[in-house]
Amino acid sequence: MTSLNRPAGLNRAVLVLVGLALIAVGAFTLLTHFGTLTVLKPESALVPGTGQPPTWALYVITAGAVVLGLLVLRWLVAQLTRKPKTYTWRFETDPDLGRTELAASTAIEPFTTEVTSYHGVHAAHATLAGTRDTPAVALVISAEQDADVSEIRRRIDTDGLPRLRQALDLDTLSVTIEFRFSTKTGARAL
Template sequence: MTGLNRPARLNRALLALFGLLLLAAGGFVCATHTGRLTVLEPRAPLVPGTGTPPTWVLYVTAATATLVGLLALRWLAAQLARRPKSRTWRLERDPDRGRTELAARTATEPFAGEVATYDGVRTARATLTGTRWNPLLVLVVTVEEGADTGAVRARLDTEGLPRLRGALDLDALPVTVEFRFAAVGPETRVH
């Protein structure tokens, strides 16, 4: 599942990092307070005085704040990258005789349009990722509230996916299907 949900992987890593930092800080405070760690005097004031700190402290503080801000922007940008990357497939068997390329979108747009016509389906979005020898179809289907997702999945398995595999000349096409439920409202079909 590498590359399918990059924001989730980044979120888990950041949460683990912040969790470890908070655990270390909490352990340091507890150890100092109970006297097991004698780096700081438990009864000493937190700030030694009210004077202006040295200039280097201000620079370090500004640099740290800038770094944290840039990391926060990177995290926000990663939240937007939700789709797996699709590629252009090369279909030639003999490169000396020519080259045939197929944009993955060319194959998935008609398929998504077909899935959008199934009973109870509002929209469908398909992304074909990987190579011709290691493909993966990522399908996001938005269904109406109360729709029978089992029937939609059965129709995918018996009609849509076999037809797509045949069109792509693949023996097997692994697929991940995500069902989303639409709010009650006017029926629209977009793909």
């Protein structure tokens, strides 16, 4: 699990807990229904009394179910957002003479370090995805609150990316950049 995918551990833990709770409730219901568990009688009422609840209670339950359903749907959509798949790049012109392999994480590390050193950048995480024929960089930058985002973007376009393309011997390299703002601010002159 990478730092770009921080919620993954929490998501898995919540899924395990919800799954275990649903299995336990389902097993309890089935065992009670078929008489294996005698904690409750199968023919007993679920709640005391036989009257209908007030109309407002039904509306509140319906609204709560809709809100819960929308939250679950939002959570499911968030699960689809993933980092691009990385590959090991192979540089070989003559297979008889051997080959050179370069892990994408190793290739992108100097670029990430350089971007982190830019003024106003608190942290940067980059993923070099795709193959050597169709490379792509996904860059997530945590900028300080008072950072000049356009200046950071200009430095990436004029300094960082040309060096990365040159180091990887690429003519073109598609890049997506996501800026997030940190709660930290830069040094201020008094």
